[in-house]
Amino acid sequence: MTAESHPLTGTGDPILDPPPGCPAHGLGPGGLHRLYEAEEPNDLYVKLRDEYGPVAPVLLHDDVPMWVVLGHAENLQLVSTPAKFTRDSRIWTPLKEGMVKPDHPLMPHIAWQPIASHAEGDEHKRLRGAVSGAMSTIDYRGLRRYVRRHSQILVNQFCERGRADLVGRFAEHLPMAVMCEIFGMAGEYSDRLVEAARDALKGTETAIASHTYVMEILQRHTARRRAEPAEDFTSYLINHPAGLTDDEVREHLRLVLFAAYEATVNLISNVLRVVLTDPRFRARLSGGEMTVPEAVEQSLWDEPPFSTIFAYFAKQDTELGGQRIRQGDGLLLGIAPGNVDPRIRPDLAASMMGNRSHLAFGGGPHECPGQDIGRVIADAGVDALLMRLPDVRLDCPEEDLSWRASIASRHLVSLPVRFEPKEQQEVSMPPSHSPVPIGHSIWYSGAPQPPSVSVPQPAEPADSPATPPATEPQPVAEPEPVPVPDRPRGVWQRFLRWWRGY
16 A cells, blocks of 8 residues: 555545544545544554554544654654655645645745755755854843843742743743744834644644734735844844855744644643653653753653644655655655664663664754754753742643644643742743842842841830830941942853753
8 A cells, every 4th residue: 555546536426435433434535543633642652663663654633644654763864854854745646636725734844935944955954054153142041041031030020920821821922922032123012923833743634724913924024124133143143154045034934833832832842741640760860960951852752842844745655664755745744653673772761871872863865054053942841940930730630631742843822830820920030940039139149248127116106105214325336338249150050050051
C-alpha cells in the first residue's frame, strides 16, 4: 500500500461508514488511517510503526494522502538529503491535481511562501542569511531581562490568589509578550493576538481568519519599521544586505513568531507539568542534580513542542524506510515518533541528559535558526516562576490533566496549581523567594542600614484622664551608620548574575 494508491473518495454515506468505536472508524479510502481524526496521535504512531515500519501512509484533512516518517534515522535522512527532498510544496502532487483546496485547514502551513524554509540553493542562502544575521543581533542578556520582567508581570496578576492555571495565565502569554519585545512591537501584545496565534496553529475551521489577523499586524509593523527603523529584530531584518522586500520581511516575521511561540508555549507547559507531577524530577531539579536547561532538554525528547513538521516533498522517485516514495509525494517530519523510536530509545524512562540528538528543532539545511530563543525563554521563564512560587503544587489529580492534540502538536489544555498567596513584586527586580513588596525600600547585606523612620503616635483622646507629667527625657543623638563595603562575590556568583541578566 502506498500513500498515493487509494481511491480519492469514500462512500460518503453515514449509514455505510463505520460508526465511532468500530475498529474501522478513523480509516479512509484504501484503509489508510486519518491522522487528523486521531484523538491521541502518539498512540496511532505506535500502531502505524507496527503495521508499516519506519515510514507509513496516512490521510490529512479531505483525505489528502501523505507519508509520516516515524524512524529517527529516516527523519534525519529526510532532512539531510536536499537532492531528494525539498520543502517547496509546489511540486506536491495532490496540490497540483487540485485535491488541496485554498481553504484547506493546513494550507497556512503547507502553501509555498517566499521564506527561507521553502527555498533552496542561493535563494535559501540569501533569505536564511538575513534571518540568521538579524538573530545574531539579539542581546541574550536583554532577552533574559524581557523574560524576567514579563514573568513578574504575569505572576503578579495571580500570586495573591494562591491558585492559577499555569497554561492559560503564564505559558501561553510569556512567549508572545517576549517575542513582541524582540520584534519591537510591544504595543501589539494582547490577549487577542495570543488567541489568534493559538487558533492559527491548531488547523481549525477559523485558522485562516486568525492567520489573516496576525499577518495584518505584521504588515503594519513592517511598514512602520521601514519608515522608522529602531534597534530591534525587525529593523535589522529590513536593513540586512540581502535586501528583503516587505513581503519577505513580513513572511519571515510570521515564520519566526509562530515557530518560537508555539514551541515555547508547549515547552514551558511540558517542563512545568513534569516538575509538578514527577517527584524524582523535581527532587533532582531542587537538589542541584539537574538544572532548568537540562530539564528543558529532557522535555524536548519526551514531549517535543511540535509533533510533526509540514512538510517535505519528494523531488524524484526514491526509497525511504522500505517504502517506495514517488516524485511529488509529501512527507511529514515525524518529530514525536522519531524521538521515541525503539531503535534509539529502548527504555523511554532512561535519562537523556547531555544528549541533544533529538529532532525537536529539525535538522539539515532547514534546522530551526531560532531554537536558542525558545530555550532561553523556557529556561528563564520556568526559573522565574519557581523562584516566585517555590511551594507551587498541582491542584488536581494527575490523571485529570488533558491535552488538545493536532497533527502539528500536542498542547496541554490546563495546569491548575495551588500555592500560599504571595505579595506582588517590583517588576524591575529579579524574581525572589523572599519578595520585596511593591513600594518598599530595598536593603541587602553589606549596605548601610537604612535610617529609622519615626512613626507618629496617635493623638490622645480629649476626654482621657490626666496623667502625671513625666520627666522629659533628653534626646540622644543616634550614631551615624558606618558604611560597610559590599562583600565581593565569587567568580561563579558573578557569572550567574551576569548570565541571568541581573
